Amino acid sequence: MRARRLTGSLACLVVLTLTAAGCGLSGGSDDGDATAGGCKVDKGNVGSGELTGDVKGKITFQTTNLKKDFGTYFNGVIKAFEKAHPGSSVKWIDDPGDSTFTQRLVADAQGCTLPDVVNINVNTSIALTKNGYLLDLDKKAPDAGKPFTDAMWKSSTYADADGTKVHSVLPWYSGGIVQTFNTALMKKAGLDPAKPATTMFGMFADAEKIAKASDGDYYAFLANPSLRIPADWQQMGVKVLSADGRSFTFADDPKTVRWVDWMKRLYQAGAMPRDSISSNQDPSSVYGQGKLVYGQTNPNYLRFIEQNNPTVYKKTGVARYPLDDLGHTVGAPQYIGVASTSKNAPTALSFARFLTNAQNQLAWAKDPNVVIFPSTSESLNDPFFQNVKGDDPFAEARKIVASDRQTSTADEITLTPGELNAVTAQVQLAMQGKKSAQDALDEAQSKANELIKQGS
Secondary structure, eight states: OGGGSOOHHHHHHHHHHHHHHOOSEESOOTTSOEEETTEEEOGGGSSSSOOOOOSOEEEEEEEESOHHHHHHHHHHHHHHHHHHSTTEEEEEEEEOOOTTHHHHHHHHHHTTOOOSEEEEOHHHHHHHHHTTOBOOHHHHOTTTTTTBOHHHHHHOOEEOTTSOEEOOEEEOOBOOOOEEEEHHHHHHTTOOTTSOOSSHHHHHHHHHHHHHHHTTSSBSSOOOGGGTTTHHHHHTTOOOBOTTSSSBOGGGOHHHHHHHHHHHHHHHHTSSOGGGSSOOOOHHHHHHTTOBSBOOSOTHHHHHHHHHOHHHHHTEEEEOOOOGGGOSOBOOOOEEEEBTTOTTHHHHHHHHHHHTSHHHHHHHHTOTTOOOBOSBHHHHTSHHHHOOOTTOHHHHHHHHHHHHHTTOBSOOOOOOHHHHHHHHHHHHHHHTTSSOHHHHHHHHHHHHHHHHHHTO
């Protein structure tokens, strides 16, 4: 899975710089010192054996671009933790989360000054785990996975220096995916909004009916394939990448060929605006104008429609996103890691677990300024997610996504901009009838594999 490897030139920088810093963990050297990633650490932070020690002293907690909007929430969590553990002190810092985020964390790790508790994404988790800068939770906190959904916990593992998959991070929050549609336009096209498609090709068959009925007055969705790659393929059970993540394999699956043929068929039948094949049009604005049957899949998008196009919002239906052959949805959650180089690891681990527990995750999810979904089963089962009053699309979406999060994994595949552009260009040629689906996919796979080898 792509979520298991670094991407782009940034990946090369991370790998090279971390390798230069020294990798792995050691229970102790000749002079009795323990090391993690080349840094001297407390012996209890590495090796076998559960982490023990008093929860007290000072730690640093770093989030990513959250302080401006959610200061009240996080300050409340910190205050509650410090009250529960007299003698403890949490210093909160917030990184802007820009394009140099990972480089800054790498520099901190190399300098043995990684924040004690840190909010990180998948790519950064991979790099820090491989080089021993995060606690091995399987050894240091064997029961750490209990609050989280089984699927999310099982899929949130990364390779250490020996290549062994370990739990080095606690799952935190993520977005969701849901099917949205204009019920009035569906009815106009002869479709039943109460019976939306449950597979990708089922949706495409409905899109063909929309093209025949609409005669260009409205459309199923926009044509640019970059809006659907590789999410459609992954949901269809296509093996997009090799097991080691070092090469693409999507062109080898007949389902991908069929998908491209369908895209060509729909484009030429008028199910999509012809000028949208290479356009960067915002689907939400076109949907808000009442010109698209299918809206975006992010639940937060429903808030946008409600605020900007209330008439269309009232006509919006919501359903489970097609699970297709994969059988579940996927996501790329934010994580909380505990530095193995922490001078106060017992306190850091305790705070990380406190921050990500069911109560605190649910409290943040209830903030009206954010649309996020927690990673704990208890939170997802709360009435906040499960109770739907009336026919409110957003409330319905929240319930659907919360249900899907119970089985969702952390294996979402993403492409670098270069890879996505290379693949999209070939699919566009096929949609325009300038190449066969198989030839386009073969060329797309070849070009994308070249980019992997180049590290760009």
